[in-house]
Amino acid sequence: MQAQVDSLDPWGVSLSMWAYGVLGRQAEPVLTALCRRGAAVMRGFTPVDCAAALAGWARLRARAARHREFLDALMAHALDALSGAPRDWEPRELAQSAWGLSRVGVGGRHRRLLLETLMDVVQRRLEQFGPRDLSTVVFAYARLRFNAPGALLRIQDRVLRSIDTAAPLDMALLLWGFARLGFAPREELMRRLGASVVRQLGAFKPRETSILLYSYGALSHNDPLVIEAVAAAAAARLDRFGTQELVAAIWALGALRGAGGAAAATLLPGACAVLLARARARRLAPGHVAVGLKGLARAGFRPPAALTSELCACALENLASFKPVELCHLMWALARLGARHVELVEAAVARAAAQLQAVPGAAFDQHTPGQRAFVKLSLDTVVWAAQRLGYFPAELIEAAGARGVRVKVWRRFKTRFDLGAAPGDLPEEEVRGAAPGDGAGAGAVAWEEIVRPGMDLPDDFPSPERRAASPRAA
Numbered sequence: 001m002q003a004q005v006d007s008l009d010p011w012g013v014s015l016s017m018w019a020y021g022v023l024g025r026q027a028e029p030v031l032t033a034l035c036r037r038g039a040a041v042m043r044g045f046t047p048v049d050c051a052a053a054l055a056g057w058a059r060l061r062a063r064a065a066r067h068r069e070f071l072d073a074l075m076a077h078a079l080d081a082l083s084g085a086p087r088d089w090e091p092r093e094l095a096q097s098a099w100g101l102s103r104v105g106v107g108g109r110h111r112r113l114l115l116e117t118l119m120d121v122v123q124r125r126l127e128q129f130g131p132r133d134l135s136t137v138v139f140a141y142a143r144l145r146f147n148a149p150g151a152l153l154r155i156q157d158r159v160l161r162s163i164d165t166a167a168p169l170d171m172a173l174l175l176w177g178f179a180r181l182g183f184a185p186r187e188e189l190m191r192r193l194g195a196s197v198v199r200q201l202g203a204f205k206p207r208e209t210s211i212l213l214y215s216y217g218a219l220s221h222n223d224p225l226v227i228e229a230v231a232a233a234a235a236a237r238l239d240r241f242g243t244q245e246l247v248a249a250i251w252a253l254g255a256l257r258g259a260g261g262a263a264a265a266t267l268l269p270g271a272c273a274v275l276l277a278r279a280r281a282r283r284l285a286p287g288h289v290a291v292g293l294k295g296l297a298r299a300g301f302r303p304p305a306a307l308t309s310e311l312c313a314c315a316l317e318n319l320a321s322f323k324p325v326e327l328c329h330l331m332w333a334l335a336r337l338g339a340r341h342v343e344l345v346e347a348a349v350a351r352a353a354a355q356l357q358a359v360p361g362a363a364f365d366q367h368t369p370g371q372r373a374f375v376k377l378s379l380d381t382v383v384w385a386a387q388r389l390g391y392f393p394a395e396l397i398e399a400a401g402a403r404g405v406r407v408k409v410w411r412r413f414k415t416r417f418d419l420g421a422a423p424g425d426l427p428e429e430e431v432r433g434a435a436p437g438d439g440a441g442a443g444a445v446a447w448e449e450i451v452r453p454g455m456d457l458p459d460d461f462p463s464p465e466r467r468a469a470s471p472r473a474a
Helices: 002-006 010-023 028-040 047-059 065-084 091-104 109-124 131-144 149-160 168-180 187-199 204-216 225-236 243-280 288-300 305-317 324-337 343-356 361-365 369-388 395-401 428-434 439-449 466-468
Strands: none
Touching: 002 324, 010 028, 010 047, 028 288, 047 065, 047 243, 091 109, 091 131, 091 395, 109 149, 109 168, 131 149, 149 187, 149 324, 149 369, 168 204, 168 243, 168 288, 168 324, 204 225, 204 243, 225 243, 225 428, 225 466, 243 305, 305 343, 324 343, 324 369, 324 395, 369 395
């Protein structure tokens, strides 16, 4: 194997790295040999070689020192090549390099400079980009939190001129990127994109359908014709949805609230049936339970008692694995649905108190004002939910006070479990003030925990024909 690797030219090295990434093969000895050979022939790397190698490593983890050294050298070489001859780079190579950077991170001088140079070149050559490359760039922007409104406006204008040729994955990732960056597309773009979605519904894969629904929900953009058509298409094949995709679709309809009523009536009964089967098989992660229940609650849809019972049982069994934001979503959903699972509520409050106490005081003192506000909002939500369900969370209130957080307590709720009582509803504005999970921002956090779109690279990348025509290809 070593002799074979040592005979590879730059194209062979970069293509091998890309192939190992696509296959997800963490073959350490082979990857180390490829890195050694890549470093030896780095000067011969063309733009397509740089993009292919970076895309490969974006799917792998650079664990060994040799791997990290090669990746740093690749970044530095790509920066030199891009700065010296930006016109040698094709749009697909620029887009895939941006995608790769969004996966491997931009910590360090060369990586940050490469990102800035790359984005500058992309903006200057935007007219050459097609829908696939545009959606890949927007996806990279979103993953990197590279919020540049001016750049997004120019991308939007370019997308408008090519949206009719966009494939399902292009439309899904484009909207996902816009939603994550909080960028509201023009009405004309949403109208034309919606028409293209309906026209191509049969070609959408479950993941693309899920991402699309999430994006409409996160953008709070209700287009009844599109949403109902997508929901109907999804309802016919829910058994093919992964659990992540299923939960994300439920969350999306919850985000649309009453605006997605017809779509919810079409999709949610079948989604509950599939979710129940997976809950009984204990195939649900904490995020699936918390956000699934929350999505149903936000949609105003009361799930079957059997589903609620199974989800509560799953949560109780795996409560030690729940993150703070997942506990917050779970408690909010239980309160909204009126699911008085005594043992679960007590255990969830105890878990939240333990998580708070586990944070070192020094670390808590270093929180930014925004982080402190989110912690308080989350604690207020758990306290509100527990009280609404008839339980006074004294241990959590005391733990919060020890950290200097004064949580809000609702005096008119029962202070102990009283399963015969029915605590009243809070005014809607008060609920929003107490429940961070009620807003789109927290939903986006949950989405990040659950669904990670964009792992698909286009099948035609990298191209041997492009490598043969690349400048400096020997």
